[in-house]
Amino acid sequence: MFLGSKKKILSPIKPGVYVFSPLEAGPEGMGVDELLIPPLFFPKKNYYVGYSTMFNYYGFTEQLFQTVYVLNTTKRMEKIICGLSYKFIKIMENRMYGIEKIKVKDEEVNISSKERTLIDLIYFSNPVGGIINASKVFTEIVNNNKCDIKKLVEYAVCFPNIKTRKRIGLLLDDAGVPENILKPLLKSIEKTSIGSLNGSRKGTLNKKWRVIVNDARK
Numbered sequence: 001m002f003l004g005s006k007k008k009i010l011s012p013i014k015p016g017v018y019v020f021s022p023l024e025a026g027p028e029g030m031g032v033d034e035l036l037i038p039p040l041f042f043p044k045k046n047y048y049v050g051y052s053t054m055f056n057y058y059g060f061t062e063q064l065f066q067t068v069y070v071l072n073t074t075k076r077m078e079k080i081i082c083g084l085s086y087k088f089i090k091i092m093e094n095r096m097y098g099i100e101k102i103k104v105k106d107e108e109v110n111i112s113s114k115e116r117t118l119i120d121l122i123y124f125s126n127p128v129g130g131i132i133n134a135s136k137v138f139t140e141i142v143n144n145n146k147c148d149i150k151k152l153v154e155y156a157v158c159f160p161n162i163k164t165r166k167r168i169g170l171l172l173d174d175a176g177v178p179e180n181i182l183k184p185l186l187k188s189i190e191k192t193s194i195g196s197l198n199g200s201r202k203g204t205l206n207k208k209w210r211v212i213v214n215d216a217r218k
Helices: 052-057 114-123 130-141 147-158 161-172 179-189
Strands: 008-015 019-021 047-051 067-072 077-081 085-090 100-105 107-112 204-206 211-213
Touching: 008 077, 047 085, 047 114, 052 114, 067 161, 107 114, 114 130, 114 147, 130 161, 147 161, 147 179, 161 179, 161 211, 179 211
Parallel strands: 047 107, 067 085
Antiparallel strands: 008 019, 047 067, 077 085, 100 107, 204 211
């Protein structure tokens, strides 16, 4: 299988699949979109493009990232393709939700929805400079009604990491999201142990979210 123009240099993606390099020099100057590469590795569609790749896609940050994150249920590897770094992260089946299908040059690609990307933003905040910056972005999106709050809560309830659920609950609470909307998220953490968001036992106990609160959550 070939992607690109026969006038360019072939670069292998996987056995039997090649792309013409450089990435910007496809047919008639059209490049191979970075989102077209991940589907070639997952014929069963058990993947989604997420993390910082989608932070850019949805405009959460203007920062440009050099790594394309591909979350999936079977592969764990890092690979350079046409000068771009792809990181394949193996995750459990229970994290494979909140996925949308988009068309890229007539090809179907799985990506995380905006609401699921917000969950991942809080869970994996390193690309945007840490949890403080991630929380600011999250809060801005919520305050400006740029996402579906009910869907965001629904996805948060499903997320297996308890600390992430509590952090999201605190942020949504601070943003003034009504109690009736937050109820499912509250119920999901009501029998969990009291914990700290940053490992320190110093701070104020928030009984509602069963967590020790300090500045590290904002």
